[in-house]
Amino acid sequence: MGIEWTTFVLEIVNFLVLVWLLKRFLYRPVKSMIERRRQEVEAQLAEAEQARREAEAVKQRYQNRLAAWETEKKQAWERLRQELEAERQRWLQSLSQELEEERRKAEAVWQQERREWQRHAEEQVLNLGAAFVARLLERLADEHLHHRLVDLLVTDLEKLPGSEQERIRTAITGAGRIRGVSAYPLTDEERRKLDQVLSWVLQTPVGIDFTVDPDLLAGIRIDLGSYVIRANLHDELQFFAHGQAL
Amino acid sequence: MEGEIFPQVLWTLGPLKITDTLATSVALTLVLWLTGWWLTRHLRLHPGPVQTAVEGAVLAMENAVRDLVPRHVDRIAPFIMGLWWFLLTANLIGLIPGLQSPTRDLSITSALALLVFLSVHWFGIRIQGLKAYLRHYLQPFPFLLPFHLVSEITRTVALAVRLFGNMMSLDLVALIVLMLAGFLVPVPVLMLHVVEALVQAYIFGMLALVYIAGGIQAHEVKARGETR
Numbered sequence: 001m002g003i004e005w006t007t008f009v010l011e012i013v014n015f016l017v018l019v020w021l022l023k024r025f026l027y028r029p030v031k032s033m034i035e036r037r038r039q040e041v042e043a044q045l046a047e048a049e050q051a052r053r054e055a056e057a058v059k060q061r062y063q064n065r066l067a068a069w070e071t072e073k074k075q076a077w078e079r080l081r082q083e084l085e086a087e088r089q090r091w092l093q094s095l096s097q098e099l100e101e102e103r104r105k106a107e108a109v110w111q112q113e114r115r116e117w118q119r120h121a122e123e124q125v126l127n128l129g130a131a132f133v134a135r136l137l138e139r140l141a142d143e144h145l146h147h148r149l150v151d152l153l154v155t156d157l158e159k160l161p162g163s164e165q166e167r168i169r170t171a172i173t174g175a176g177r178i179r180g181v182s183a184y185p186l187t188d189e190e191r192r193k194l195d196q197v198l199s200w201v202l203q204t205p206v207g208i209d210f211t212v213d214p215d216l217l218a219g220i221r222i223d224l225g226s227y228v229i230r231a232n233l234h235d236e237l238q239f240f241a242h243g244q245a246l
Numbered sequence: 247m248e249g250e251i252f253p254q255v256l257w258t259l260g261p262l263k264i265t266d267t268l269a270t271s272v273a274l275t276l277v278l279w280l281t282g283w284w285l286t287r288h289l290r291l292h293p294g295p296v297q298t299a300v301e302g303a304v305l306a307m308e309n310a311v312r313d314l315v316p317r318h319v320d321r322i323a324p325f326i327m328g329l330w331w332f333l334l335t336a337n338l339i340g341l342i343p344g345l346q347s348p349t350r351d352l353s354i355t356s357a358l359a360l361l362v363f364l365s366v367h368w369f370g371i372r373i374q375g376l377k378a379y380l381r382h383y384l385q386p387f388p389f390l391l392p393f394h395l396v397s398e399i400t401r402t403v404a405l406a407v408r409l410f411g412n413m414m415s416l417d418l419v420a421l422i423v424l425m426l427a428g429f430l431v432p433v434p435v436l437m438l439h440v441v442e443a444l445v446q447a448y449i450f451g452m453l454a455l456v457y458i459a460g461g462i463q464a465h466e467v468k469a470r471g472e473t474r
């Protein structure tokens with residue numbers, strides 16, 4: 001039961017050898033592997049952290065882009081709305097102009113039609129009036145009225161302005177003998193007054209060849225070439241019927 | 247019965263007497279070495295169950311050392327780990343029929359206790375320096391030096407005798423119960439042997455660690471103060 005010194009000493013050696021062997025073949029390899037694993041885990045954690053940061057950055061960029069897209073979308077919508085509004089306004093303005101143009105055209109057509117209708121109505125009124133006056137004058141026309149018209153012509157020629165006299169002289173230049181037409185035969189006195197007044201107007205002695213045409217109803221018509229002197233009911237009625245008398 | 251309880255001399259080489267406990271101890275050394283070599287031969291980053299268990303045991307032991315001497319783990323841990331591995335297998339090997347625990351031999355436990363005694367001074371001097379280490383015997387008062395010296399001797403003796411006594415008594419009790427009660431009756435005693443073997447291995451290694459930590463305590467306290 002005492003101490004066996006050989007065992008004691010050899011056990012010391014044995015244990016020291018055991019410590020060295022375990023340190024060399026167990027402790028160090030296991031520690032090395034644990035350290036490698038720790039580094040591996042730290043590297044993976046660092047990679048994961050890096051990946052997380054990158055993901056955060058990507059997420060942030062994505063969110064920024066989404067926000068930018070949202071802003072751009074709103075701006076695009078606003079531009080589109082403004083363009084549509086402007087286009088609508090242009091269309092409305094164009095349509096309004098077209099409507100105004102159409103209205104003006106319709107107004108012009110209506111005015112034209114109204115004028116045409118008025119002219120037509122006036123023409124009908126004139127025709128009716130002319131027919132009425134013609135029938136009335138046809139009943140009133142007689143030789144007395146004929147002579148009154150001849151006298152009236154003589155009086156008017158005597159009062160003819162100088163410019164009108166000049167026109168008559170110009171119109172008769174180069175013409176031959178003056179022809180005249182009367183509804184009734186003229187008296188000598190009437191022939192003489194007419195020759196005298198026309199000679200005064202033309203500033204040259206003239207002779208007039210008169211013929212009788214009952215269609216004139218009353219009065220005379222003297223043809224001076226391009227200038228015709230009318231003083232009879234037929235021509236007056238014609239003027240009245242075609243509105244020239246107005 | 248005496249041959250089953252006390253160490254037997256297997257060979258005598260001149261003045262050297264090779265006992266069965268020494269032979270078992272050397273065999274355990276070989277087994278632990280080969281086992282350690284085999285286990286660490288194909289270590290992988292993604293460990294299997296066996297590697298996980300080995301790494302867990304190594305880390306547990308290392309953490310126990312780190313709790314007491316955090317700044318000198320790499321230097322002290324192999325010695326404490328060697329004690330734990332050796333005592334664990336040495337205490338439990340007695341359960342195998344035909345084999346005896348080396349730790350029932352006072353020569354073996356004394357050798358281990360002497361190694362612990364020497365390691366305390368070795369690590370203390372290596373870490374603190376000779377003067378600083380010797381100065382701690384005069385702390386807190388110089389007149390406590392004799393008590394320190396007696397304490398060094400008695401705790402070393404107690405270390406050796408505690409392990410020897412426990413393992414010897416367990417073997418003795420198991421043998422007596424086996425002789426008196428017969429087959430299967432000592433099984434509960436053997437179960438107690440397992441627990442006692444684990445506890446004694448833990449106590450021996452932990453005490454060794456505490457003694458070593460106590461030897462370098464001044465240096466550790468100073469270092470912790472600097473760290474703070």
